[in-house]
Amino acid sequence: MEGATPLHLPDQGKPLRETMQMTNRKPISSVGEQTRFILAVLIPTVLAFLIIRIIPISQTLAFSFFRWNLIDGVGKFVGIKNYLTLFRDEIFYNAFLNTISFTVFTTLVSVVLGLGFAYLINQKIRFKSVYETIIFVPVVLTFVPVCLIWMWMFEWDNGFINLVLRGIGLPRVAWLSTPRMSLVSVIIVSIWKVIGYNMIIFSVGLKNIPAMYYEAAMIDGASRWTTFRRITLPLLRPITLFVMVISVINNLKVFTQVYVMTHGAQGGGAQVEVLVSDIYARSFIYFKMGVGAAESIVLLLVVLLFTLIQFRMGKER
Amino acid sequence: MLNYRLQQRLYRILTQVILAVSSLIIIFPFFWMISTSLKPDAEILRIPPTLIPIHWNKGFYQELLNDTVFLRYFLNSLIVASTGTVISTCNSLIAGFVFAKFRFRGRNVLFFLILVTIMVPFQCYMIPLYVLAVRTSLVDTYAGLIFPIIVSSFGIFFMRQNIQTIPDSLLEAAKIDGASIWGTFLRIVTPLSVSAIVILGIFQFMTAWGDFIWPLVITNSQKMFVLELGLARFIGEFSIDYGMIMAGATLAILPVVVVFLIFRRYVIEGMTLAGIKG
Numbered sequence: 001m002e003g004a005t006p007l008h009l010p011d012q013g014k015p016l017r018e019t020m021q022m023t024n025r026k027p028i029s030s031v032g033e034q035t036r037f038i039l040a041v042l043i044p045t046v047l048a049f050l051i052i053r054i055i056p057i058s059q060t061l062a063f064s065f066f067r068w069n070l071i072d073g074v075g076k077f078v079g080i081k082n083y084l085t086l087f088r089d090e091i092f093y094n095a096f097l098n099t100i101s102f103t104v105f106t107t108l109v110s111v112v113l114g115l116g117f118a119y120l121i122n123q124k125i126r127f128k129s130v131y132e133t134i135i136f137v138p139v140v141l142t143f144v145p146v147c148l149i150w151m152w153m154f155e156w157d158n159g160f161i162n163l164v165l166r167g168i169g170l171p172r173v174a175w176l177s178t179p180r181m182s183l184v185s186v187i188i189v190s191i192w193k194v195i196g197y198n199m200i201i202f203s204v205g206l207k208n209i210p211a212m213y214y215e216a217a218m219i220d221g222a223s224r225w226t227t228f229r230r231i232t233l234p235l236l237r238p239i240t241l242f243v244m245v246i247s248v249i250n251n252l253k254v255f256t257q258v259y260v261m262t263h264g265a266q267g268g269g270a271q272v273e274v275l276v277s278d279i280y281a282r283s284f285i286y287f288k289m290g291v292g293a294a295e296s297i298v299l300l301l302v303v304l305l306f307t308l309i310q311f312r313m314g315k316e317r
Numbered sequence: 318m319l320n321y322r323l324q325q326r327l328y329r330i331l332t333q334v335i336l337a338v339s340s341l342i343i344i345f346p347f348f349w350m351i352s353t354s355l356k357p358d359a360e361i362l363r364i365p366p367t368l369i370p371i372h373w374n375k376g377f378y379q380e381l382l383n384d385t386v387f388l389r390y391f392l393n394s395l396i397v398a399s400t401g402t403v404i405s406t407c408n409s410l411i412a413g414f415v416f417a418k419f420r421f422r423g424r425n426v427l428f429f430l431i432l433v434t435i436m437v438p439f440q441c442y443m444i445p446l447y448v449l450a451v452r453t454s455l456v457d458t459y460a461g462l463i464f465p466i467i468v469s470s471f472g473i474f475f476m477r478q479n480i481q482t483i484p485d486s487l488l489e490a491a492k493i494d495g496a497s498i499w500g501t502f503l504r505i506v507t508p509l510s511v512s513a514i515v516i517l518g519i520f521q522f523m524t525a526w527g528d529f530i531w532p533l534v535i536t537n538s539q540k541m542f543v544l545e546l547g548l549a550r551f552i553g554e555f556s557i558d559y560g561m562i563m564a565g566a567t568l569a570i571l572p573v574v575v576v577f578l579i580f581r582r583y584v585i586e587g588m589t590l591a592g593i594k595g
Contacts, residue, residue, distance in 0.1 A: 037498045038421055045412045046427060048468045053434040056445035063445070070451065117339070120332050127333075133581065134340040137347075140577045140584060142527035144545040145566035149350045151552070152559050158362055160349055167365065192343065200589050224328070253438050256529040260549050276440045276530070283444045284534055296441040307436045 068290035082294035095278040103251040114198025122206045136196035147260040150189045182262045182270040205239035245310040354563035377564035390547035398525035401466040413476025479513040519587035
């Protein structure tokens with residue numbers, strides 16, 4: 001409150017300025033009022049950003065070089081020891097590799113399918129908005145109920161997918177029983193959830209392609225496939241890159257689906273570690289926050305790399 | 318020529334078939350969820366399964382709706398998501414106005430400082446946030462759940478972009494008519510930003526509603542769990558009682574789907590914003 005007092009001082013000058021305005025001068029905005037408004041808005045905003053964003057981000061970076069746990073607080077400066085601990089740990093490698101494979105597969109498949117659906121939906125066809133709505137529904141849902149549904153679909157004895165496989169005489173699949181298959185299952189769910197999102201972004205790109213290109217191609221007698229490959233795809237290149245980078249950044253942060261589907265009570269041998277789940281475990285289960293912070297910085301660097309790529313693409317466009 | 322037309326028709330039919338089949342596959346898990354939640358236990362485990370329940374069973378829903386803990390999860394999610402959304406959207410609107418329409422020293426530096434935090438994933442600074450919450454005893458409280466989302470750099474950026482499109486002459490005119498800055502903000506800027514506010518609000522609400530890792534970190538008593546967290550615990554609680562689990566999932570999903578179907582355009586636009594956000 002003390003800090004707020006000086007802000008009211010310019011108030012006293014107000015009557016004077018109002019007099020000036022009445023004497024037929026050009027209306028000047030009351031500088032005092034404006035300053036007060038700006039300060040009243042910015043002081044809380046900037047304070048909030050300092051406390052819940054900027055300081056914590058700096059702390060993560062700084063304390064990744066310290067011994068740090070919840071009970072003793074920040075301890076001795078240990079240089080890059082936390083990072084070395086990480087790089088010598090097999091769990092970290094495993095988490096890193098899982099994050100990369102998750103990201104690569106989820107991104108590639110969801111981008112291809114998203115593009116495919118966008119292309120089909122942008123034809124002159126009936127029930128367009130019905131299809132669009134259905135394909136988009138998974139996007140608006142949250143991950144936990146979605147994971148629950150799919151865990152039931154993937155269930156070994158009574159899961160629908162295994163029932164179908166059995167019904168057509170194929171062997172059942174142990175979807176959530178090994179780390180590898182768990183990762184595959186998580187990828188399937190993640191793709192299913194994000195296709196609609198990619199589809200909408202691609203739709204915007206497709207609508208921006210001028211019709212005359214297609215007319216020209218038709219007059220030249222180009223087949224649909226040729227038109228798609230020679231006209232649609234090249235013109236969609238920037239938006240494709242955009243969608244890819246967005247997906248990569250989002251997928252690198254994967255956590256909820258992995259945690260719910262593989263870390264639960266029935267997880268056990270099928271538990272999958274990714275970067276964020278490893279950060280979570282190190283920091284909040286084992287309370288080795290220094291190492292957790294170091295791993296957060298690793299994640300941040302990977303994400304920043306792709307953000308930079310995105311920025312450079314933005315400039316090219 | 319006839320050949321060409323035939324080809325066109327075949328192509329159109331093929332497109333319809335592909336889209337119809339894909340839509341069915343995509344929507345099937347929902348159908349299966351609802352169907353399972355309405356079957357008695359014995360029928361859930363029947364092989365071959367029944368697509369539509371033979372014996373209807375409302376038991377799981379009755380049990381959940383009578384369960385005060387489950388309703389508490391719902392209420393907690395509602396409190397956290399709506400409080401966070403209202404605060405951060407209001408803040409974004411007014412800060413966006415300041416950054417869009419006022420010149421002052423340090424404006425660009427401040428704006429850059431706020432914007433730069435967009436790039437840092439939440440998971441990269443949640444550890445210090447948690448320590449902060451422990452020190453201020455916000456662990457396991459609503460305030461603890463809400464405080465990380467009361468400001469949004471993306472929100473400020475988005476609102477600034479929108480308010481910049483409001484012509485200066487309009488604000489000048491208000492000034493000449495004797496409106497104060499607050500008056501201009503409330504009577505000119507806010508009404509002209511309604512659709513941006515709705516879009517941002519939907520986006521913030523959905524992000525907050527679906528948040529998982531922060532509630533997981535910050536709450537430890539069951540009565541403070543948000544819906545996502547409570548549902549995730551279902552697997553441990555009911556182990557293989559999939560009827561109950563599917564009923565819970567249905568109750569969690571239903572309101573979201575209804576809101577989506579009503580505000581389809583806004584929701585799609587709000588959700589795709591995340592793309593610009595990156």
